[in-house]
Structure formats: C-alpha cells, structure tokens
Amino acid sequence: MNFNDSKIFLEKGYIVFKIEEKDNLEIIKNTVRDSIDVEDLALAHKRIKNNEINPRRIDAFKNLNKINNWENVYYSLSSKYLENLLGPDIAIQSKLNLSIQMPYDKSSILDLHTDSLSGQSVFEIVSWTPLTDSYHSNSMFIFSPEMSKEILNDMPNFHKSGMKELFEKYKKEAEFIEVKYGEGLIFSPTLFHGNVLNETNKTRISINCRFKNIFSHEAKLGERRLGSFYRILKISEVTKLGLSYRDDLIDFL
Numbered sequence: 001m002n003f004n005d006s007k008i009f010l011e012k013g014y015i016v017f018k019i020e021e022k023d024n025l026e027i028i029k030n031t032v033r034d035s036i037d038v039e040d041l042a043l044a045h046k047r048i049k050n051n052e053i054n055p056r057r058i059d060a061f062k063n064l065n066k067i068n069n070w071e072n073v074y075y076s077l078s079s080k081y082l083e084n085l086l087g088p089d090i091a092i093q094s095k096l097n098l099s100i101q102m103p104y105d106k107s108s109i110l111d112l113h114t115d116s117l118s119g120q121s122v123f124e125i126v127s128w129t130p131l132t133d134s135y136h137s138n139s140m141f142i143f144s145p146e147m148s149k150e151i152l153n154d155m156p157n158f159h160k161s162g163m164k165e166l167f168e169k170y171k172k173e174a175e176f177i178e179v180k181y182g183e184g185l186i187f188s189p190t191l192f193h194g195n196v197l198n199e200t201n202k203t204r205i206s207i208n209c210r211f212k213n214i215f216s217h218e219a220k221l222g223e224r225r226l227g228s229f230y231r232i233l234k235i236s237e238v239t240k241l242g243l244s245y246r247d248d249l250i251d252f253l
Helices: 003-012 022-036 041-046 050-064 070-075 079-086 145-158 163-173 237-245 247-252
Strands: 014-018 090-093 097-101 125-130 183-187 204-213 230-234
Touching (some): 003 014, 003 079, 022 041, 022 050, 022 070, 041 204, 050 097, 070 090, 070 204, 079 090, 079 125, 079 204, 145 163
Antiparallel strands (some): 014 183, 090 204, 097 204, 125 204
C-alpha cells in the first residue's frame, strides 16, 4: 500500500485493491463452489431456486469457517493494506460471513445502514471480497464520508418513515462499487452502505470480515468485543514483550 492508496482511503473511506495471495482466494472460492454444488458461481441462479439458496449458504458458511487456518488465509488477501491501516497488532472477526445475491431475489436485499450504528467499532475495517465480478445492482453501494455524515444527521427526521425512505432521498449520491474477481474492497464501518435488488443476469457471491487494532477503543458492554466478536490474529514483538512484563495483562491474550 503506497501513499496514494492511503490518500484515497482517507478521502473516500474505502479502497479497491488487487488481491495479494490469489492461491488463497482460490481456496475460498473452491470451498464455496463445492458447498453449494455450482461450478460457475456467477450462474448459481440457473441451478438453485431462491428458496433453496439459504440452506446452501449456511453449508458454505460452515465450510468456510472450517478451512484450516482460515484467519490467516483470509488475512493474506489484503495483509499489506490491513497492516498499513491498522498497525501490526490486529484482531479479526471470529467468523467469516458469506453473502449470495441472486438476480431478482428480494430476500437478499440489505437496506441502507452503517456497521458503526449496529455496535461495531468505528476504528475497524471491513474487508469485502467478491468471488464473482461485482458491478451495477449486483454489487454494493457506498456513500462518501461527507454524505454519510449528512445522512446520519438527517436520520432523526426519518424515525417513522424508516431507512428505505431515507435511502430514496439520497440514492442519487450512492456509488455502486465495481470490484472484479481478483480484487477486494476495504471500507470504513462509518460509511452508509447496502445493496438493492440485483437486476443483472449474474449472481454475486462475496465474503466479508472485520479487522481492528487490538488496542483500539471498544464498548465496555455488549458482544462486539475482543475475546467474543474478535480474536487476536497477530501481535508485534513489542506487544509480546510488554505483555510478558505485566502479569495482570496475561488474560488479554
């Protein structure tokens, strides 16, 4: 990750990048392919009915999280970017998530939201990796940091009408991110995002997972904490030495 990448992330709140370890990306893709029994993931809708997709998605979710050393397999896809943005002491979400959005499947729509409003740390990063080419309405939309702040300030005015109406007001400002297979997306949980009805002729399948620095602030209450929602992925030598000096910090690990 270079200076320009860092600048783009600060300006946009997200960055699209080339996957670093393509062999590990293939491991993930093949696991999903075998789990849902579909050779071409982008054409999954031709083999699976809408009411059949959730059981297969659950099977794929379970198998993804059974991959040997899955934490480092997924981390390797974007390790340079994650370490540059978060530092050397990194925690990873305790499970990989899987999303399958087939054409015209209303059940796969994820309405406008931000992760930070759902209790996630504002200091984390969401790593989103498509296993198919993602574009137009089969991808996800993101609002800029400035627009996200404006939407956040406007939310109280939509307390009764809801998030769908809020999205309708601002949808012209939404950016649908094009991310090809072999690329990944990293974005801030403070950005409003979501998806709409997939009106393309291709299924989109993607993985998402969250990373944060182990020393970043987190809520004192609730589940979204280190040791429950997150687990330690890697720590620096300085941190190892510091933890060995303080007996009362042993439980931190």
